[in-house]
Structures are given as C-alpha cells and as structure tokens.
Amino acid sequence: MRALTANRLADGEVVFWNHGRWVERFAEAQLFGDGDGAAAEAAEGHAKTETTLVVEPYLIDLIESGEVWAPLSYRERLRALGPTNHHHHGKQAEGGAIVEALQHASGAARSKGRVDLIKRK
C-alpha cells in the first residue's frame, strides 16, 4: 500500500493526495494498493506538474498498524504527526484514533523523501 505526499508551496504544510486534491490529514490520504501501481505513478507524475501548489511530491510505503495503515518510515510518520518534543504542534495536536495509531506504529524503512533530497544536494 502506498500514499502520495508533498509539502504545500505556500506554507510548507505536509499534504497528501486524494483523487486530484491535496489534503492535510494523513487519515484522508488516498491509498494505492499493490495492484494500483500505475495509478500511483500517474498521480505522482501529475503532482509533479502542480508546481504552484506543492513541492517535491513522492510516494511513501505504508504498513498495517492495528486497524489502520501508517507510513512505514519513521520520518514519514513524523511528517504525518508533527515533532515529538511538542505534542501540541503539527497534525498530532488534533488527536483521534488515526493519530494515535500512527504514534504507536512500529515499521521501519529508509524514507524515499530523504534519499531524494540527498541525491538532489
């Protein structure tokens, strides 16, 4: 399972793709199943043309955590939640079951976002 993410150009907010629009909550992200590879890549390709809306879109891998899907990489979970030193900052401030599930997810993998960033440098 995968989701498409980016940072919004105007304010840097972490956003997720959902059928042609960008949403702020990971809980509202469109999930691409293993059979939806072509759709995921098409969405990523389209997102890369939305240069006045978002910066550096990329696909992230997801893992099952309890009853929900969570980003596999810890870095991506932090992006979907906010910093761990201020729990009232970032998306986690709103709370709820999905936020809690993300906070307790335990997958691990290198983040494609970071790898891409280092390559670009």
Place this chain on the structure above:
Amino acid sequence: MYRYDTIDKEFLADRAAEFRGQVTRRLTGEITEDQFKPLRLMNGLYLQLHAYMLRIAIPYGSLNPTQLRKLAWIARTYDKGYGHFTTRTNLQFHWIKLADAPDILDHLASVDMHAIQTSGNCIRNTTADPWAGATPEEIDDPRVWSEAIRQWSSLHPEFSFLPRKFKIAITASAKDRTAARVHDIGLAIKRNRQGAMGFEVMVGGGLGATPYVGPTIREFLPAARLVSYLEAILRVYNRLGRRDNRTKARIKILVASLGAEEFGRQVEAEWEAMGPGSDLPDTELARIRAAFAPTAFETLPARSAAFEAAKGSDPAFARFVRNNVKPHKIPGYGIVEVSLKAIGETPGDATAEQMEVIADLGERYGQDDIRVTHEQNLVLPHVKLDDLPTVHAALAAAGLATPNINLISDIIACPGLDYCALANARAIPVAQHIAERFRDQDRAELIGELKIKISGCINACGHHHVGHIGILGVDKKGEEFYQLTLGGSGAEDASVGKVLGPALPANRVAEAIDTMVEVYLAQRQDGERFLDTLRRTGAAPFKEAVYADVH
C-alpha cells in the same frame, strides 16, 4: 554595539523588497522551484519536514533588547511562540509560511536584522567569544574584528560562490569559547613578545563526515593585516577547492590534501602578491572600535553586600552563582550565563515570553547587551553583583535559571529528525532523556564539567565530534540508533572524539552515559574533569562498561 548606517538600512530594505518579488514570482509560477531554491536559501529560508524554517543571522552572537523583543514578536506572530538558538549563534523559526517570509524580513530590517549569509556557499556569520568586552581574560574585543569581517564579507562578489560554505571564529583569550579550531578559519587573538596584537591563524578545521582540528598556518599575524590575509586564504581556496564533489569541497579537505605547510606557503605567496591594499584603513577600524566602546561602568566595590547576603541565605541562588555567573573585568559586575537547557525542555529553545524577559533584564540590568553562545545558551555580559539576586529571581520565574552551565545537562542538540529534512534520527528526545536522568543538581555538580553534544546526522550541526561524549544519530534500515564518541573537545584543547563501539538503540543511550559517568567517578583523580580522566585512562574502561552486557 554596532549600529547600521543609512546605507546598511537602505540595503536591507531593498533586499527584503527583492525577496518579496521573488516569492511572488514563485507563488505565481513565473519561476520554478529549482530557480527559486537558491534565492530563498540566500535569505535563510529552508523547507523542512513540517514547514519552512527561517534562519536569522545574529552577527557574532550579539543582540540588543529591541532586537530580541522583535524576535519574540515574530515568534508569536508568525511561528508557534518560540525560537531555536543554534550552534552558529543564529536563531531558527521552524513553522514559517513562505508567503509570510517577506513580511518577516521587513520586520527584521526595521531592527537592523536579516537572514543574509545564513545559508549558501558564502562566508557565514562569524562566531565570537560570547564574553566579549566583559571577561578579564580578553586580549582584545573580538566583536571589533568580527564586525570588520562582517562588513568585508557581506555579499563580497569574489566570495559569494565558494566551493562550499565558510565559517570563521574568533577567540579572544586563552580559554576558547568559540570552537575556533573546528571552524574553516579559527582566529586566536594574541600578543607577541613585543606586546603587539595579532592573530594565530588556524585553517581547515571542521566537523561533518570528515572532522579535522584545524592546523595553525601562521603563529602571529599582525592585527592590521587581518583582512588581506583572510582574502589570501579565500583566494587559494576559491582557486583550488574541489567543486566537482560536494563532500570534498570544504577547505578542510584542501588543507588536508595539500598539507598545512604547502597550503600556508600558497597563502603567504598570494598575500605577498596582494600587498596591504585590501586591509582596513586605521580610520575605519577606529570607527568600528568606537561602536564597541564600553558603556559607562560604575565604580563599585568588588564585594557586594546584597550579593553575598543572597548567596548565604538562598541555596538556589548560591548554586546559580557557582555555575552560571562568571568573573567580570570590572569590579562589582558579573557575567551571567542564561541556560536554555531547562531539564526536560528542548536545548536552545526559548519562548517569546522568555525572550522578552531576557530583553527586559538586558535593558534594566545589563547595559542593553545580550549574547548568544555556540553552546545554545544566552549571556547577560554586564550585570552588577548588587542586581544579581533580582535578575536571578526574574530568570527563575521565567524558567531560565537552570544552574547547569558546562554540566552534564547543558547539552548541545541539533533539531534532528523532529524538524530537519536531512536528519537520520532525533536528537532532542535523547538530550531530554539524559537531562532527566541527571536532574539531581548535587550529582551534576559532583560530576562537574561534562560536555555532551548530539547530532541527528553526520552533518554534525550538534558538534558531536567535539563532545566529551558525542552522540550521533544513525539510520539502521530506518530505525534510530545512536553512535557514541568519546574524547572530543571544541575548546582550546580541541580534539575529535573516537567512536566507542556499535551504535545503541535510543532507549539505551542515557543508561550508557550513566554507566560511563560511574566509570569516571570511580577512576578520577584530584581535579580531573571527565575529559581528563578519559585522556589518562583511554576509552577501554568506558567501552568495557557500556558493552559489558553484550559479551
């Protein structure tokens, strides 16, 4: 404090207006992200994990109360009510919106501040001794020379596109509070046998993936020749520095590959060919020096009855004085270190309210002078001993009187993976766990000076290589692990720490530090700091204790 003149002010206003136009063009799609990125970075604006980060220059770590109040106002208006002081003595805001950045630059310009040269391959903000103009150890005021460097280097066309970024530090006494030897250029103000003032010039220090302690290429440079000599160094670097490989582009790699002697020879040849033409005229130096003339210190007895009485009656004040108040060159005054390392809080962070408290104290009791240290603390450099009980009470009420300067909980930590797009692992929670573990102030004082420095990646913004104990966050298949290094120092006895052993999971780091502290306490001899004991015994007993349960 140096005041900007009309030309400086007009320049800052123009620069902010220029950036406003660039932001507008980016938002409307007239320019691409690839075109815009170098422009925003030239104005200190990075895109990080959750938002944009704006890094604001605090030249040589020197602020006045008006400026600090403005930073507090920006924190409250445009950020989430706090800012993060960095190891480069700058301030970062981590929740900035691109569309707000031009307005913020306008507000900064209104108090002679900006974000120029806080990013990019240029000469960055000079680090200076935060006790400048206050410590009796000082040979000359390093702010004078730092300001001269600021004026010479700001947007210098020849040095705006160096192979990589370039950092200079100036230490002004035998005790180095700037980590000079791990800067691209470290300058130590000295007097020669004839009593003339000058600089020891160290070049090619640095941290990151390949740490070096910078070798001395000139034992004594006459002070008046500073700018031309710096220019000669930069010219050799600009000519020979690697531009084909970013990881080998810093001057430390050039100096190491040529050898300090050959690098120094080429600098001397360039310098000789240049002549003194680019040195500062004496009149200009005098003009800058006048801006740092000491404000009127009162003639006071060395002993303050109010101060002594408070020490006798208030153990918390006495502890604060022991750890956070340092001798001043003028009788009856003290240097007050304000710790931004409250136990359990984020190292280097200050809330808008705390910034305002410090600004008020600087104005009422501190001659309008506030400093930022590379160890992520603040300093009120000129406080009357008579006023210290009042200042301490105000700091305590604002959560700013943690008496831990140079102790185990005075930890440097970069923002790490909680904020930084480049980080491998978090640094802040590791610092918080360690500080919590050593919350007992009596034990912390018993342990004495112990510098822990934490970086979330090999770029080493948290100076882990020069921590007595360094902690580096590494990524093991996406999991946070922490590699410990031992024996580093960023002071006058500079050294690069050595890796202790295999990286540890996050939940074992504080315990490992505690284990090493116990080894130190068991082995130390009279007067030894942790670093002294370690240098005497070697790392073996520490390694054995930390990894005992692995065998």
